[in-house]
Amino acid sequence: MNQTFSLSRFGRLLRTYFTENRTMLLANVAVLFVVLIAFSFVVYHQMPSVVSNGRYALLFLVGGGAWYLFTVQQMAVLNQKERAISYLLRPASRLEKWAQFVLLSGLGFLILYLLVFTLIDTAGVWFINHRAWKPEELKSIRENYDNQLTIGSYLNWAQMSKLPVNFWLSAALIHPASLALALLVRRYTLPLLPVIAFVFVCILIFINKQLLQGFVDDQVSVSGGIFGNAFVEKGNDWRMVRVPQPIGDVIRYSVGASAVVLLYITAYFRLKEREV
């Protein structure tokens, strides 16, 4: 049998995982459901146009937090000696074990989360569209909220494309970063990872600013938004620095994609070298 990857062995690994962790997975889904319902109760009780945009914050913030917690929870198996022994000695290749983590905590979570969110959004949309508004609420909607009384599903590309780039970038980085960092930090993993990520972002912003300053030989202020512009100060006169397009986007997306790939590779090597 192939020592690097075998589909039957990988399938066996997944089956055993689902059998042995069924209770924990069901509990996770239940908690996610309850948390989403609790937040939705607040979000979907607002005016339709507010809900229309506000639910994306719910989607990304709760989703991001839950994704981080779930990934760290999965990787915690390797930080508990007894569980790590049982897992690492299971007859499967390193690639299969890594793929199991990536698939379950990555794609698995994403599918399940989007399913749950779609379900809740469908119920929320139905509630908004069938809501009996009070006269004063109707007046406020007419005057302040573009007279919007109904909303559609959150799966609306035109609306989603207007979301801040930070949302998408965080969504792309949260899983590989949690995976790699959870394999790097063995103790106090859950509280330490956000601190490490925050420090890392601060260092990155500082380096970015220093680099720009070096290029333009002037005072520089970097935009808070990722993929935003930099501002160069000339006395009291602000000037904007823009990387020419399309090379600007090529650089930005290449850096982002490389970061994601490198984080997954780091996770693989950390798993490969893990000692118990």
Added chain:
Amino acid sequence: MIVLDDVTFGYSRRKPLYAGLNLTLEPGSVYGLLGPNGAGKSTLLRLLSGLLYPQAGQIRAGALMPGDRQPAFLEELFLVPEEFYLPPVRIRQFVEGNAPFYPHFSREQMAGYLREFGLTDDLKLNELSYGQKKKVLIGFGLATNTALLLMDEPTNGLDIPSKSQFRRLVAGAVDERRTVVISTHQVRDLEALIDPVIVLAEHNGRMSVALKASVEEITARLWFGLLPALDTHRPILFSERAVGGYAVVAENPTGESSRLDLERLFNAVQADPARIRSLFSTRSTVAAL
């Protein structure tokens, strides 16, 4: 065959636990691994299973290296750790999930072991006591029929009848292709089972194999017995007061037969490992020392 070749390992680079450790384990035997607390018995088992990487030297299991953690090696290895994790499922589900990973797994054997230990496969693992869980894991380990079976303190937590059941089951599960290594402090529990015996002792601040010999070799070179008074003519390696005199481990130049006493052998090795080494080093089978 498992070969440890000049293995160096330590949890701190400055203070290695093992340095230049050499050891060969042949199939068809139940090795007893004895050593004082902190000697690195569990560490040695984890090195053998590829959970730890040697800092220098090599460990080979046939053509495979444990540290590579290849499926071909892992399919032929089962480790029963002292502290272990079992998922919160029924025994039947645990067996159904994990047995397919081991090509030589025997469901009949597993059913027999469960019967022998007084367990049924519909019991939930998270509702069992530590001893019962250990029985499940030992039974599963034996039923995998892997070429290498490592057990760390397997009799800890087992009740008195279970210990004799354990001895009987392990003895029955060993064949000419299987190597079993049992690390233990409970030497009395396993006296009738383990052969050969490996004893670890400190040498120049590091742990090394002070003795690796079969029971036959040991009793040919050492004499174990009870003397009413300490005999100054006997080259005594270890003695302690016992009811009716002194329990003694002495050199056995005349080849007088005696019954191996593992506990006293262990004490004799710890008291003077260098003397034990020189006593056994003349034999080719202990060349690894």
